[in-house]
Amino acid sequence: MLDATLYQSMFARSPIGTIVLSASADPVILDVNDAFLRDVGHTREQLVGRLLFAALPAAPEDPDDPYSNGVTALRNALARVLASGEPQSLTTQRYPIRSILPDGREVFVERFWSVTNTPIFGADGSLRCIQHVSIEVTARKQAEEALLLSRREALDAARQAEAERARLGAVLQAAPVGIVLADTRGKVIDANVAHDALWCRHCEPGAAPLDFSEWKGWWADGSARHGQALAVDEWPLAAALRGEPSAHHLIEIETFGASRARRIVVCSAAPIRGHDGQVDAAVVVLLDMTERLRAENALRDADRRKDEFLAMLAHELRNPLAPIMAAAELLVQDAAAPAGVKQASAIIGRQARHLAGLVDDLLDVSRITRGLAVIDKSPLDLSTVVAEAVEQVQPLVASRGHSLALDVQAAPLTVCGDRKRLVQVVANLLNNAAKYTPPGGRIRLAAQAEAGRARLSVSDNGIGMTRELMGRAFELFAQAERDADRAQGGLGIGLAVVRRLVELHGGQIAVDSGGPGQGSCFTLTLPLAPGAAHAGGAQAAQLPAAAGQALEVLVVDDNRDAAQMLGIMVQHFGHAVRTVHTAGEALDQARLHAADVYLLDIGLPGMDGHELARRLRAEAAGAGAVLVAVTGYGGEEAQRAALAAGFDYHFVKPVKGGDLRLLLRDIARARGLGVQERGAAGGARGRYLGR
Structure with missing residues (x-):
């Protein structure tokens, strides 16, 4: 105690x-x-x-x-x-x-x-x-509260910094220009999607420093260095990292994509300095000027071609005016003999008609480009249009010693169109072929039905066209540069009128040429009139098949026009045909009456063509039949998919009549000889036809 x-x-x-x-x-x-x-x-x-x-x-x-x-x-x-x-x-x-x-x-x-x-x-x-x-514990409590407050303030500051970073990131990614930030070692801090899309390469933040030797660029500023490659230290980013002030440069770059395309950009770069004034990083902004510069060049080119057209128009108008004025002066003098008067009158008439044609061309292009052209559509046979157009251009063809071959299918090619305008289109194409083919040349016009459309082509062995001219053949005044001596005449607006008239008919037109001196081929397609295939197919269907070689063919396509045209084509080859539009109908038809050949569209609704082929193969109705895929996909992967589904052949739309005819002929022959049908019709199973 x-x-x-x-x-x-x-x-x-x-x-x-x-x-x-x-x-x-x-x-x-x-x-x-x-x-x-x-x-x-x-x-x-x-x-x-x-x-x-x-x-x-x-x-x-x-x-x-x-x-x-x-x-x-x-x-x-x-x-x-x-x-x-x-x-x-x-x-x-x-x-x-x-x-x-x-x-x-x-x-x-x-x-x-x-x-x-x-x-x-x-x-x-x-x-x-x-x-x-x-x-x-007052001091300790105050220290704890101060620490807690400090932590709160630090967290608030961090949240605010993160929010600011997120806002900056959103602005960076939303910017329509390419932006990249890099540190002093050249490592990417950040890059937006526009920058990656422009270069066709993803710049991963924090990756290895940029190797400027990989990035291809050429000066495009029009100065003495224009066209020279940028050295490694000349890139604006490299200059900014050295602390050089911001600058704007016009540079042509080469992308990293497979095509290695070239783009022209305005490249702006600036250093980013810290509190001590030292360079911490740099930012580069790239503005793609390619399309704008192309548009400016196109405008300048159009303006130049307009001036050339006006000069050429004056020349074209003076040509007929000179003989008209001379003939009129002769008539006024009343000094010509009756034969001279007749001759002068004929000259005036011809040249006046030529002038009228030029004026008509000008009015045509004016009306069409302003959307004022009136198209009076009605069902008509394209062969009558061809005949009338040939009649119009025959004098020119004969005067230049050309041969004109016609290959128009016998069955009617009924389209819904304006007869006068379509005659104008075909005559213009024939007239062009005659003008731009040296004397004694060959011109060929072909017309046939293909997959629900009428296809008409005019080809020649004339002066041909460069790739650059083909790209603008249907533009106004393009002809002005085609031949310097203007020996062919004309205003250079005919093909522009042709394209617009074809488009007004729901069609398309294209041109192809092997190059200068290799001739040209203009091809236009027009939709066949609804139900037109019936009119043309009735007579064709009466053609008898060779004895013992008629096949039972079932066509399956959800596009009724495509199914109808394919059926008419098969009938024309002398075979019995039925057409249905769904996989379910196809299976029902096959069970009722098995076909020898099934032409199946792949893109069917609900059950696609691949699944339908597998179903047919699993049933007696299709086990021994020949299955032909008819599809818009023509690559090797599509062929492998068709082969795996049980198809014997693979056609790419539009199906060429000649290929289909030969295939059906071979199948019929094999069937008549008692040879097993699948794969025995002229090729291995899965053979790719119709290229």
């Missing part, structure tokens, strides 16, 4: 603030040590013998402040000690201490305490007092 003096010395000199409270609901301070007096700034006389909450009052509790509950928390803890006889510790509490300023004003200084209340029992087990130990 320690003696009382020693105990009192230990209590008084303990470095931890301690007070002894009475064991009551409103405790009285029985004793207090020196450490507690220092913590609260009071004397022993001010505290001992007084009620705890009177001697050490706290600022009124704020109900809106969750930390302002020190008095309540302490009262509750003391009550629990009395009730349970167990020590009670409190989490860190805010318990402000009253203080008197030098000017006499009373203030409460915010203080934080870590408190433990321990019951003290006597020898008889009765509760004698409560030891209240409090450690001031």
Whole structure:
């Protein structure tokens, strides 16, 4: 047992603030040590013998402040000690201490305490007092709160920086120009999609430094260095990383795509400096000027061709005016013999008609380009159009000693169109062929039906065309550059009129040439009139097949016009044909009456042609038949898919009549000879035809 003096010395000199409270609901301070007096700034006389909450009052509790509950928390803890006889510790509490300023004003200084209340029992087990130990942790609490605030501020700053980065990234990616940022070592920090699309290469941030020797570029600024390749250190990004000020350069670049295309860009680069003024990074902006420059060049070219056209128009108008004026002067003089008068009148008539033709051409192009051309459509046979056009150009063809061969199918080619305008189209093509073919040349006109469309071509062995001229053959005034001496005459607007008239009929026109001196071929296609195939096919269907060689053919295509035309073609070859438009109908027809040959479109709705072929192969109706795929896909992958599905042959649309006729002929012969049909008709299973 320690003696009382020693105990009192230990209590008084303990470095931890301690007070002894009475064991009551409103405790009285029985004793207090020196450490507690220092913590609260009071004397022993001010505290001992007084009620705890009177001697050490706290600022009124704020109900809106969750930390302002020190008095309540302490009262509750003391009550629990009395009730349970167990020590009670409190989490860190805010318990402000009253203080008197030098000017006499009373203030409460915010203080934080870590408190433990321990019951003290006597020898008889009765509760004698409560030891209240409090450690001031104000400095620690303030440091913790400062740290927490700092963390919050850091998190807020990080979130704000991330939001700013996200906004900058969104702006970067949305920009319609190519943008790339790189650090001082040339490593990409960021690049937007427009930059990657322009170069056809993805610039991965943080990858190896850019190797400028890989990037191909040439100066395109029109200066003395125009066309020279950029050296490694001449790239604007390299210059910016050296700290050179921002600059704008016109550069032609070569992309990394498979085509290695070239683009002309305005390249702007600038250094990015840190707080110390040193270059930390650089930014490059690339504006693609290719299409704009092409458009500007096209406008300049169009303006030049317009000027040339006007000069050429004056020349063309003067040509007929000269003989007209001379003939008129002769008639005015009344000095010509009757034969001379007749001759002069004939000259005036011919040249006036020539002038009228030129004016008609000008009016045509004016009306058509302004959308004022009127097309009076009605069903007509294209062969009558060809006959009328040939009649118109025959004098020119004969005068130049050309031979004109016609190859027009016997069955009607009924289209819905304007007879006068279509005659104008065909006559213009024949007229061009005659004009641009040296005397004694060969001209051929062919017309036939192909996959629901009428196809007409005019070919010659004339002067031919360059690839550049083919690209603009149907533009206005393109003819002005075709022949420098203008020996052929004309305004160079005929083909532009032809293209627009063909388009107004729902058709298309194209030109092909092997090059200068290799002749030209103009091909136009027009949609056949609805139901026209019936008119042309009725007579063709009456053609008998060779004895024992007629096949049963089932055509399956959801495009009714395509199915109808393919059926007419098969009938024309002398075979029996049925047409259906869905896979379900095809299976029903096959079960009712099996066919020898099935012509199946691949792109059928619901069940496609591949699945239909597999179903037919699984049934008796198609097990021994010849299956022919008819599709718009002609690559090796499409052929492999057709072969895997059970097809024997693969045609690419539009199906060529000659190829189909030969295939059906060979199948019929093989069938008549008793040879197994599948794969025996002139080739291995899956052979690719109709290229």
